Amino acid sequence: MALKSTIFKAQLQIADMDRSVYADHALTLARHPSENDERLMMRVLAFALAVPADDLRGRLEFTAGLSDTEVPDLWQKDLTGQLVQWIEVGQPDDRRLAKACSRAERVTLFAYGSSTPIWWQALAPKVARLDRLTVWQVPAEASKALAGLAQRSMQLQVTVQDGQIWVGDGQETVDFEPRRLMPA
Template identity: 70%
Template sequence: MALKSTIYKAQLQLADMDRHVYADHALTLARHPSETEERLMMRVLAFALYVAADDHHGQLEFTKGLSDVDEPALWHKDLTGQLLHWIELGQPDERRLLKAAGRSDRVTVISYAASTPVWWAPLQGKLARVSNITVWQIPADQSQALAALAQRGMSLQVTVQDGIVWVGDGQRSVQIEPVKLTA
């Protein structure tokens, strides 16, 4: 018998002063049996960092992700179905990223493992010629601290200012400082 996904619900209060995006979002996330809480919370973080101020040009959505190898963790499609933004988590291989770059206007990778420098070193030169791929690293200690905020029902406040992200649940907060690996 196959294991079922665990449902998490998050009330997200977003104040992104860098992009002037201020909104409340009710998120429902299905955590795949093989997904860690750290990855789940990285999906929430990616949503907060890339959700648009309005839905006039489509919406940022969680995808099947781990259940479908042809989909990223999140994507933003416009109202015609054209793929505008492909968001990957972890350490995807070069072929996957190049394929995504061909399918989408913009590709963002958020890597959060301690092994990110080892993964990134051989890819850096190969992906330098692809202008629509941006790679970010979240330090492993910060992504693990974010994972500690995960609960089946959570209320999170996310504040972004000067490239620094604060995520809190009313009792605890985590400061996240993403590091851009691409030029």
């Protein structure tokens, strides 16, 4: 019998001064049996850093993710069904990113993990021509610390100012500055 996803709920308060986005979001996330807390929290972080200020061009939504290899971790579709944003977390290959860039107006990747520099060194030349792609590297220490905030029911505050990010749950805070890998 197949294992079922575990449901997580998060009350997310966002104060992104860099983008002038201030909002509260109630999120329900399904954690795939093969997904760990670090990847789950990277999806929450990706949502917080990419959610638009309004829903005029559609809502940013979590997808089936690991359960469906044909979709990203998050996406935003407009009312006509056109993909506005395709958002990935992790270290996908160049073919997946090229496919995403051919389908969406904007593709954003949040890479994390200690192997990111080695992965990026091999991938960068292959994706250099993808002008719709933005790649961010979250420091490995930060993604591991974010995993420590994961709970089945969470209340998180995300603050962004001058490129610095703070994520807290009222007891612990993780602060870091992601590094933009592309465009340089």
